[in-house]
Amino acid sequence: MPVLTRLIPSPVVVDIRAGALDDLAGILSDQRIAPTGRLAFAISGGSGQALKDRFAPHLPGADWFADADGTIDGAVRLADSIKKAGRYDAVVALGGGKVVDCAKYAAARVGLPLVAVATNLANDGLCSPVATLDNDAGRGSYGVPNPIAIVIDLDVIKAAPPQFVRAGIGDVICKISAVADWELSNRETGEKIDGLAAAMARQAAEAVLGQSGTIADDAFLTTLAESLVLCGISMSVAGDSRPASGACHEISHAFDLLFPKRAALHGEQCGFGGAFATYLRGDHERAGQMTDALRRHGLPVLPQDIGFSEQDFVEAVRFAPQTRPGRYTILEHLDLSTDQIKDVYADYAKAIGS
Structure with a gap:
């Protein structure tokens, strides 16, 4: 039988609008993403703390990990931390490109889907099947699955460095x-x-x-x-x-x-x-x-x-x-x-x- 179509790996949710982060808890509770509400959030060690302070009260089933530093070593550490901490429905990357790439690699390593919540629009890595990470030889590209969901709040993007x-x-x-x-x-x-x-x-x-x-x-x-x-x-x-x-x-x-x-x-x-x-x-x-x-x-x-x-x-x-x-x-x-x-x-x- 001839092939009539092909399946394209793509996010189940793409939410791009002003104020999107106000509905983040509702988006993540989607039964296709987090049926039990157990989420592992990957943030940076610096600006990520403000994001944690904003969202942690609304996400009681979430754990927070500040290992996403944009390096391959950091991505491995993040994966190990997530694996040791318990069972999760998904990994949520909350931050810029380094955080998203680090979380993409870690999520792939532990076999979990990734939700990318981008706080800037610096490159196409927010939805690509590639994680670009610093390593001992400079910088490498690693194949990973596409994110299961993309959330981009235009108000947050406007607040990022131009x-x-x-x-x-x-x-x-x-x-x-x-x-x-x-x-x-x-x-x-x-x-x-x-x-x-x-x-x-x-x-x-x-x-x-x-x-x-x-x-x-x-x-x-x-x-x-x-x-x-x-x-x-x-x-x-x-x-x-x-x-x-x-x-x-x-x-x-x-x-x-x-x-x-x-x-x-x-x-x-x-x-x-x-x-x-x-x-x-x-x-x-x-x-x-x-x-x-x-x-x-x-x-x-x-x-x-x-x-x-x-x-x-x-x-x-x-x-x-x-x-x-x-x-x-x-x-x-x-x-x-x-x-x-x-x-x-x-x-x-x-x-x-x-």
């Missing part, structure tokens, strides 16, 4: 380049491409690219949050990070590895990395649209915007393919020398205006 929200914009817009890299690999190497996953990631990027307003507007934040969720689900559809990660992410990872003490936020680096990769691809008009949007929201479009020199950027682009061995993007396709990277960067900087 830089974190802007980083999420860069992480979404760069999907235009990531999908183009995937299509390039399909043409040049025969790599299989999943049309649904590509469409989800690309349309998420287009939605943010074309959305008017600012990070102070609920309508814009809703579009950004929904787009980040869709990007995460697109990776589950593909069974790979391919629809969300191409040369843009290779360049960002190169910054992280080469300049660990100077690296900016992931989404900031991916945003202008994606614009540069799009320019490399010869799509100068689209690269201009991307840099215009990044500038409009206060994001970097040139390395000096976040404290890097032209030479730093050239070095990062040259090193970038080594961060994802086996991945084929415009960087691997062109295989530019250092001098060629310098020349094309000069053209890019001139084209977009410094």
